[in-house]
């Protein structure tokens with residue numbers, strides 16, 4: 001009798017525990033936005049693969065603010081697919097939405113806690129961000145003009161030499177621009193360059209680290225201490241840091257010899273005390289610009305080429321404008337930029353048509369916020385989904401059509417100019433928006 005009661009109690013315990021967890025979650029998240037149903041532990045499937053397409057479908061069912069529940073121990077993910085609520089939350093209330101997820105492998109193991117992209121909101125973030133901002137602001141971006149122009153001429157030659165492999169040619173171009181900007185590297189960084197191949201391997205490690213479920217130690221921290229479990233990302237970080245330290249020391253040696261050309265490392269070394277950066281931090285911050293900016297720039301140029309091939313009428317208009325403004329005796333320069341409204345509109349439409357970061361980048365909530373009647377809880381990860389926002393019919397008509405004209409208007413003199421009342425979302429939001437946007441825009445224009 002006693003035994004059978006004990007057995008019943010033992011069997012009932014897990015059921016009671018599950019009921020308690022479900023009750024706790026339903027109270028804690030009573031005003032969470034709607035989203036797909038969760039399992040018995042309160043966990044729903046995170047959209048994976050081409051998640052932005054799944055999210056576009058989901059918004060028809062759940063509306064533009066979608067919550068994916070992550071069980072009792074992990075905060076939910078919130079995906080927002082319309083511009084108005086994203087801008088309200090991530091821009092207007094940027095002071096409470098500027099944090100990043102505490103992804104252990106990405107923010108600690110792979111970056112040694114020194115990267116800006118994963119820096120938690122706080123003093124260190126402000127210090128790193130200020131340093132990067134100083135260097136990448138529009139005035140400085142202009143100063144890098146000749147570097148980009150030279151790299152662009154090399155790219156054109158490479159495209160003529162190899163008409164089958166534009167993707168790698170664009171990688172070579174984007175990497176050359178960033179490496180000459182950060183480490184004053186004079187010669188081009190070919191896509192087969194060992195340091196580039198190594199950096200791309202590191203990028204792949206990062207993709208695994210930020211993919212939900214990529215490393216189980218994010219949910220089960222004890223795994224961090226299992227010997228060998230994190231050896232791959234640890235080795236990738238060590239190799240990368242060594243490469244950046246070597247390049248940084250080269251620039252600093254040239255500085256003491258008095259012949260270092262302008263570069264990010266030179267600029268930062270001159271202000272190392274002011275920004276309170278240790279040598280490793282300085283080297284990593286400089287090198288990490290490559291990770292943040294090279295792939296994204298190359299992918300965007302690739303999208304531009306795709307758009308030109310797929311939309312020959314728009315391509316002809318760009319060509320007509322280039323013929324009229326630049327002619328055929330020289331290559332375009334940055335001075336031509338203001339006189340090429342159609343090309344500028346074409347590039348904006350490329351950003352809209354195929355976002356380089358279609359899912360968006362996560363911001364972490366620093367406190368509960370009410371949005372459209374829902375509570376977005378502290379610690380949840382919020383994504384402004386670029387793909388869906390760029391297809392928001394309240395902002396863009398005829399969203400499936402590639403239409404550079406949508407970005408243009410005619411001024412009082414009857415001349416075309418870019419509309420000032422429209423924007424795209426490629427550079428992200430609020431206090432974590434992309435500090436490299438001016439550099440990237442110029443590299444892409446070239």
Ligand code: HEM
Nearest residue numbers: 117289292293296297300356361428429432433434436440
């Ligand atoms: C087409 C090229 C590029 C695209 C599409 C792009 C896009 C983005 C996006 C979406 C974010 C996250 C914004 C957010 O969380 O709201 C970001 C962050 C960042 N980008 Fe870019 N980026 C590009 C090029 C560059 C370049 C060339 C650099 C540097 C030279 C750069 C440096 C950074 C850094 C350091 C961050 C982290 C900022 C932070 O967390 O505070 N990016 N970028």
